[in-house]
Amino acid sequence: MPESLEDLVELLDLEMIEVDLFRGRQPETSLQRVFGGQVLGQALAAASRTVESERVVHSLHGYFLRPGDTAVPIIYRPEPTRDGGTFSSRRVVASQHGKPIFYMSASFQRPEPGLDHQDPMPEDLVPPEEAPRLATVLEARSGRKAADWDKEWAALDVRLAGLSGRQFWIRAAGKLPDDRALHACVLAYASDLTLLGASLLPHGIVIGDPRIQPASLDHALWFHRDFRADEWLLYDQASPSASNARGFATGRLYTESGHLAASVAQEGLIRPIGLDL
Template sequence: MPESLEDLVDLLDLEKLDTGQFRGRQPQTSAQRVFGGQVLGQALAAASATVEPDRIVHSLHGYFLRPGDTSVPIVYEPELIRDGRSFSSRRVVASQNGKTIFYMSASYQVPERGLDHSDPMPTDLVPPDEAPTLASVFEAASGRKAEDWNKEWAALDVRLAGLTGRQFWIRAAGKLADDPALHACVLAYASDLTLLGASLLPHGIIIGDKRIQPASIDHALWFHREFRADEWLLYDQASPSASGARGFATGRLFTQDGRLAASVAQEGLIRPVGLDLDD
């Protein structure tokens, strides 16, 4: 994974090919497969490059079809589905070695005024400057050094905001340019981190437990209000259901002043491979 925010921004800066496709490079990583958030962020970058800058992404829906190979660049092919007076639609296919590994639909809108309401932000949170880093929580829970976490995830600053393990403060670990499309791509990247773990918490299991085979299956993200991905966002997570070796989780992302910026939903594989389900 990118070891710094600069590396993450470079990762989201795709190479445009003569065919109209885009090519995304791979970071240095010890992971065996491509992080789902990377594919989400890069696919959104490819789609956004084909849309007029006055149109802002408001939703995306993606399916992970095959594990990505971390040693091979990913090619993204955006399809221009529709450009209307207010909305634009794009579909992006991501492939490696001629095989589709992911596809995504995204919708963009010209900003306009309308009715406005939202859920309130949760209370009784640990402030970001007092909250433990996820690297330190990872070290305490797994016994692996915090440096191992930072080698892969240092592009993001993630901290535990509540005692339940379902609330996190999250932001880019540095300053980003004033480009709404870039902030959306960084948030898409970050939204895949920690979410599937919410479906394991009711069973006393954490992501990384060797008794579980985890993988993202699909991912949906709705952008509600303006935000900056380099400012603190509260990632409030829940898991309404787990069944059939799949976990379903939802998330809400609030700005620090209490505005609901985005909502997330994901279903992922949480297949038991060494777990006695009769216990």
């Protein structure tokens, strides 16, 4: 995975091969397949490159079709499906070895005034400056050294915000340029990091447990309000259901001042491969 925020920004800066055709490079990683958040972020970057800069992404829906190969680049082909007076729609196909590994639909909107309400931010949280780092928590739970976790997720600063294990403070590990599209891509990347683990918590299991085969199946993200991905965001997660070797989880991302910035939903594979049921 990216070993610094600079590496992540470079990862999201796709190479344009031809009109509406981009190539995304791969980082050094010990993972067996491409991290889902990387594909999300790169696919959104490809779609954003084909939309007028004043139009801001407000939703995306993606399906993971095949495991990504970490040894070769990923080709992204965004299709300009619609450009209306206010909204633009894009469909992106990510491919490797001549086969699609990921589909995504994204919608962009020219900002406009309207009605406004939101759910309140959860209370009684550990402030981010006092919260333990995720790598330290995972070391205690999984036995894998914190340095190993840090190496994989060095582009992000992630900390445990509550004792339940489903609330995290998250931000980019450094300063980002003032580019709204880039901040959205970084948030898309980060939104896949801890969410599937929420569906394992009710069973006392953590991501990385060798008795579980995990994989993202689909991912949806809605952007509600302005935010910066290099400032603290509270990632409040829940898992309403797990069945048929699949876990379903939802998340809400709040700015530190309490504004609901984005909502997330994901279903993932949590197949037991060495677990007594």
